[in-house]
Amino acid sequence: MRTNPWLEKSKLNLIPLSLADEFIEALKEWAFTGEVQDYGDASVDCELCEHPELRYHFEILNEIKKSSLWVGSSCILRFQEIGVFDEDGNRLIDKSSRSKELNRMLKKALEDKMLDPLRKLWKARDRNSDERLFIERTVRNYKLQSAFTPIELLNLFKLLDSSNISYDPKNYKISLRSDDNKYSIYSMSNDDLQLIRPCFTNEQMKKHTALFES
Secondary structure, three states, rough: OOOOHHHHHHHHHHHHHHOOOOOHHHHEEEEEEEEEOOOOOEEEOOOOOOOOOOOOEEEEEEEEEEEEEEEEHHHHHOOOOOOOOOOOEEEOHHHHHHHHHHHHHHHHHHHHHHHHHHHHHHHHHHOOOHHHHHHHHHHHHHHHHOOOHHHHHHHHHHHHHHHOOOOOHHHHHOOOHHHHHHHHHHHHOHHHEEEEEEEEOHHHHHHHHEEEEE
16 A cells, blocks of 8 residues: 555654654644745645645644644644634634635734834834824725725835835735726826835736836
8 A cells, every 4th residue: 555655754753752652642732823824936845744845834732741842733733632612712623614724724823924124113103193193094994894905005115125124025915996096106207206116916927018118
């Protein structure tokens, strides 16, 4: 019978960190912690099955041995013995609900990563300043729309740059649905456009190719 190399690697990596010495029983000692890491590109391996070229890591923890592993979501879904719990602490059994919870925590991690520079920027501004009020208003709008307008991003990035606060523009979603937003990008200078260019999705780039033709 042909052996599954990913399964064999998983056994070798998990059992030494577990109390049980049988793989299925060992899996039951582990649970997803809710922690997610985004590396920006597919550059890390799963520490369980050793699958390469992952962008996201999900942390699983063995409470008995106080061991942890950073793994791909596929391993958590494949091995249903690994605990996944909802916000109320209920164990999720079916694959669909487990996948939904992993996606929810991934979305939260990505949003936190995006908002963290804005929190630093807000703290760096004077109380009741126009800049603070702008940041607050912009974040409120983002919470409603799940994206920023081009003008909002342009002004945020300029404030971040002037405050020497590091950020990754690819983490920020830009909304180009309204006519006003579309008009604003065609009215920008080339320097301003290049500042927000990393926020464009591939689909948005295709629709507005003329903007970036030299």
